[in-house]
Amino acid sequence: TAGVKKDIEKLYEAVPQLVNVFKIKEKIGEGTFSSVYLATAQLQTGYEEKMALKHLIPTSHPLRIAAELQCLTVAGGQDNVMGVKYCFRKNDHVVIVMPYLEHESFLDILSSLSFEEVREYMFNLFKALRRIHHFGIVHRDVKPSNFLYNRQLKRYALVDFGLAQGTPDTKIELLKTAYSEDQQGSCLQTNPIVALGNSVSVTSPKQIAQHSASKAADRRSSSLSKVQMKQGRGEKEDSVHHSVQRSVFGERNFNVYSSTYQENSSTKLIKQSKIIDVSSRKLITKKKIISTKTVSNGAARKAASGCPLNLLCDCYATDRVCSVCLSRRQQVAPRAGTPGFRAPEVLTKCPTQTTAIDMWSAGIIFLSLLSGRYPFFKASDDLTALAQIMTVRGSRETIQAARTFGKSVVCTQVVPTQNLRTLCEKLRGTNSSSKRSQGEGPSRSENNTALSVAADKPCAPETLGKQIQHLQSFQEGDGALEAKAADMKGWDQVPDEAYDLLDKLLDLNPATRITAKEALLHPFFKDIRL
Amino acid sequence: GKHVTAQKSKTGRLKSPFIRVEDRSRQYRPFYLQLLSFPFLNYCVPKPYSPFEVDKKYPGQKPTQSKERNKINSDKDCGMPAQFPQKDKKKRGYCECCGKKYEDLQTHLESERHRNFAQSTQYKVVDDIISKLAYEFVAYKDDETGKIKRTKCST
Numbered sequence: 001t002a003g004v005k006k007d008i009e010k011l012y013e014a015v016p017q018l019v020n021v022f023k024i025k026e027k028i029g030e031g032t033f034s035s036v037y038l039a040t041a042q043l044q045t046g047y048e049e050k051m052a053l054k055h056l057i058p059t060s061h062p063l064r065i066a067a068e069l070q071c072l073t074v075a076g077g078q079d080n081v082m083g084v085k086y087c088f089r090k091n092d093h094v095v096i097v098m099p100y101l102e103h104e105s106f107l108d109i110l111s112s113l114s115f116e117e118v119r120e121y122m123f124n125l126f127k128a129l130r131r132i133h134h135f136g137i138v139h140r141d142v143k144p145s146n147f148l149y150n151r152q153l154k155r156y157a158l159v160d161f162g163l164a165q166g167t168p169d170t171k172i173e174l175l176k177t178a179y180s181e182d183q184q185g186s187c188l189q190t191n192p193i194v195a196l197g198n199s200v201s202v203t204s205p206k207q208i209a210q211h212s213a214s215k216a217a218d219r220r221s222s223s224l225s226k227v228q229m230k231q232g233r234g235e236k237e238d239s240v241h242h243s244v245q246r247s248v249f250g251e252r253n254f255n256v257y258s259s260t261y262q263e264n265s266s267t268k269l270i271k272q273s274k275i276i277d278v279s280s281r282k283l284i285t286k287k288k289i290i291s292t293k294t295v296s297n298g299a300a301r302k303a304a305s306g307c308p309l310n311l312l313c314d315c316y317a318t319d320r321v322c323s324v325c326l327s328r329r330q331q332v333a334p335r336a337g338t339p340g341f342r343a344p345e346v347l348t349k350c351p352t353q354t355t356a357i358d359m360w361s362a363g364i365i366f367l368s369l370l371s372g373r374y375p376f377f378k379a380s381d382d383l384t385a386l387a388q389i390m391t392v393r394g395s396r397e398t399i400q401a402a403r404t405f406g407k408s409v410v411c412t413q414v415v416p417t418q419n420l421r422t423l424c425e426k427l428r429g430t431n432s433s434s435k436r437s438q439g440e441g442p443s444r445s446e447n448n449t450a451l452s453v454a455a456d457k458p459c460a461p462e463t464l465g466k467q468i469q470h471l472q473s474f475q476e477g478d479g480a481l482e483a484k485a486a487d488m489k490g491w492d493q494v495p496d497e498a499y500d501l502l503d504k505l506l507d508l509n510p511a512t513r514i515t516a517k518e519a520l521l522h523p524f525f526k527d528i529r530l
Numbered sequence: 531g532k533h534v535t536a537q538k539s540k541t542g543r544l545k546s547p548f549i550r551v552e553d554r555s556r557q558y559r560p561f562y563l564q565l566l567s568f569p570f571l572n573y574c575v576p577k578p579y580s581p582f583e584v585d586k587k588y589p590g591q592k593p594t595q596s597k598e599r600n601k602i603n604s605d606k607d608c609g610m611p612a613q614f615p616q617k618d619k620k621k622r623g624y625c626e627c628c629g630k631k632y633e634d635l636q637t638h639l640e641s642e643r644h645r646n647f648a649q650s651t652q653y654k655v656v657d658d659i660i661s662k663l664a665y666e667f668v669a670y671k672d673d674e675t676g677k678i679k680r681t682k683c684s685t
Contacts, residue, residue, distance in 0.1 A: 020669040032623070042668040058639055058648065061626035066655040073659060086667070087660045092627065092639070092648035094656060110578050174655070316556055319548070322541045331558035340580075348551050349561075371581075378580040383549045383563035388582050391571055403554070410550040413568040426573050427581060 008037065011055055014093040022053065022097075033057045033162055038100060050100035051085060056162075058092035064162075065094050067174035071161035072096070074172055075135040080128035080156040082148075101157045106144035109151060110374050115490030118369045121149060121156070122501075123525050125362055128158035130516035133355040136170030137161065141337045142361035144374070163336040167355060317408045339385055340364065340377035344398060345510050347382040347389075348407045356510035359519070363505025367392075370420075370494070370502060371427035391415050392423065393508055401508030420499040420506075430491045497524040627652070 004027045012019050022039040029036035037053040056065055069087055077083025085097040113121070125147055132139055139146075140163040148157040166175025313324040333349035335342065343360035345353060368374040379385035386409075390398045394417030402409045501524040507513035514522070544550060547568040552560035575583045621635035627647045632638035639645075 021667045023670065042670055044666045044668055057623075057635075059623060059625035059627060059632075059635070059644075062653045062656050064626060065653075066659055069656065069659045073663070084663065086663050086665055087656070089653060089656055089660065092644070092653075107578060312556055315560065316552060319544045319546075319550070320542065321544065321550070321560055321562065325552070325556075325560050326541065328557065328559040330561075331553055349553070372577050373580055374578050375580050378582045379569075381563065383551070383561070384565070384569065386551075387549055387563075387565065388569045391569055391582075402551075406554045408552045408554050410548075412546040412548055415568070418571070423571070427577070429577065 007035065011035075011037065011053075011095070015055075015088050015090045015095050017088045017090065018053070018095065022051065024053065028052070033060065041097075050102075052098045052100045054096040054098065056094045056096070058094075060094070063174060063177055067164070067172065067177065068161045069096065070172050070174045071132070071135075071137055071164055072098070075132050075137060079131040080124050080158055081131050082157045082159040098159075101148045101155060102150055103148035103157075104151050106149070106368075107374055109149075110368065111372055113369065113489075115494060117151070118366075119498075119525065119528060120154065121369065122362070122366055123520065123528050124156040125158070125365065126516045126519045128156065129355075129358055129362060130520060132158065132164075133358070133516050135172055136167040136355075137172055137175065138165045138167060138353065138355050139163070139358050139361075140165060140334070141341070142358045142365070143338050143341045144365060144368070147365070165334060165353075317410055319410065319412070335382070337361075339379055339382070340375045342382065342385060343510065344386060344389060344402060344508055345405050345407075347386045348402055348405075348409065350405045350407060350510075352405075354510060355515070356513045359505055359513050359516065360510075362516075362519075363502060366502050366505060367424070370424040370498065372429070373427050387411070387413070389508075392418050393506060394418075398508055404509050404511065420502050421494070421496075424499070424502075425494075428491065430488070430494075495524070497522065497526075500524070 007027060008024045011024065018024070022041050024037050024039040026038050027035060028038045034057060035055045037055065039051045039053050040048050041051050042048050056068075069084065072082060072084035075081055082098055082101075085099060087097065088095045125142075128147070129139075129142070139158070139161065141160060142158075146158065146160045148155075148159060150156070164175065166172055170176055311324050311328075313322050314320070315322050315325045331349050331351065333346070333351045334353055335346055335349070337346065337357075341361040341364050343353075343357040346357055364376060368376045377385055377388045379388055386398070390411065390413070395411050395413060395415045397417055399409045399411065501514070501519065501522050504514035504522070505519070519525075544562055545564045548562055548564040550560055550562040552558070569582050571581045572583065573581060575581050620633065622631075622633050623635060624631050625638055625644060628638075628641075628643050630638075630643075639648075
């Protein structure tokens, strides 16, 4: 269309090196932080190949751009992790060139995948995750649209390191930078600021005691990335006190101690979910911010910080909140990603997040595949998402697990944990009751299912009828009973191992949650043919 | 925002049902959510929709569904994390380079501050990585790309 044509022209204009090298055909994706185009290029090998050109938003910090590139060059190009062909830059315009993998839409194929295809899909996802986790990359945004799948070719690619973070021991040098910048950002927000003439150092209360002023000044004078890498490594030892946090500058945390704050706090909970991606992009906070914004706020905060910070009240773990606890500073933890795929430790703002958050996301994908529902969770905010997780995994279990990572969760509702097989089969409409009775198609069993849950939550009979019709047309196609039996595609005999693996992926405790390496060795993948 | 009852009063008892989360260090502000109703697994929602498709009084409702479907579809095609942004030209956001929020992306990119950054040596870290990549493209013949680029200027 006209708009896309114009975008393509503008891209050629912004990065003229593309002009004779790529025929840009169309725009195939547009997100907050980038646009992706499909192009062809002539290679020295003599072949013309399809390429994906990712044009990053010019407001991206060079360190972030470099970190994404480094993920692609170091970890990518193998084991189902997207690699990079080349990268073009003119000023603030950066275009990453990647091989193009034609891929399916997850939603379109969800209902037609055979069980064996699901097994292969998960196996290949874990291969990609094992690879990036080996390099100490936390992807943070694992979901179907970031795991390209070509069903025919059986090819897979994990893409988009735009939100990635490094583990404390990451092998991606530039993620160390981002890692510590996170820390810095959070310090700016949550910790007192010490200003030293022109050079400003950001420190936690603990550090204030430890670091001499000269040392702090020293740090600032060296180059940004060096300082941050240094800090990043230092962080390892100190990680208990220091949360991996992100700056959320634009989101107004400055008036934490002002009287108007509490009024705002209500809308805040709701708003947060809409600015996730934006906030996640604020991890790089520069001198500029330090000198302009925080210093002015710093004074006020410093004055206040001594006192309300450590004030305890009787609200802890109760159904109450008071002016004392509400006046404390907000904890900031990374939460970049996509709502329905966030692990409980992300949703509850656990400051230390590991590669285990990607494994949770993989579990959510698996849950979608097994239940035939996408998206599985549908929540507009983090705590609603947590509530939905509780309805699947149990409230008591969720609360218990949260305690292990330092969170007190109070929930008025007591909901039991679901049997994963029963849950998935009911949602998919392949109840064990139906699989034994040959003549009865899935529609019939869905009917039973629907009626049986009607006790839980009544559905209007007419609506129910319509739904069943809908389901019939959806699932049966031509309606031949014979075809239906063949259509089960292995779904009539999902092994226990599948649900055992799902259980281990959706482990509420990140410390015990299965790793990618372990998942590949899980009995579910025994004898996988690839 | 739907089922979320915003916390009107600053203090006091939370209205059930709610979820309240607080760091066990008790150093941070607790956060909580009061819900009109606690989510439940609704098996009546037709496939492939989420069993938490709460807002619809009856999940079979057509208008909401098709709307939802569109949303999902728009998300899927692109390998991108984010949703399609609003079509409007004024794109608000945050510039990491300048450490600054902006109301209109284009205006910000053209600002002196940003242009200075764009032309600075800050991008060396990117160029260093680029310099290690193998360039394996061959230029298309000029007239071919010319046709695409400058349709009006055919000789």
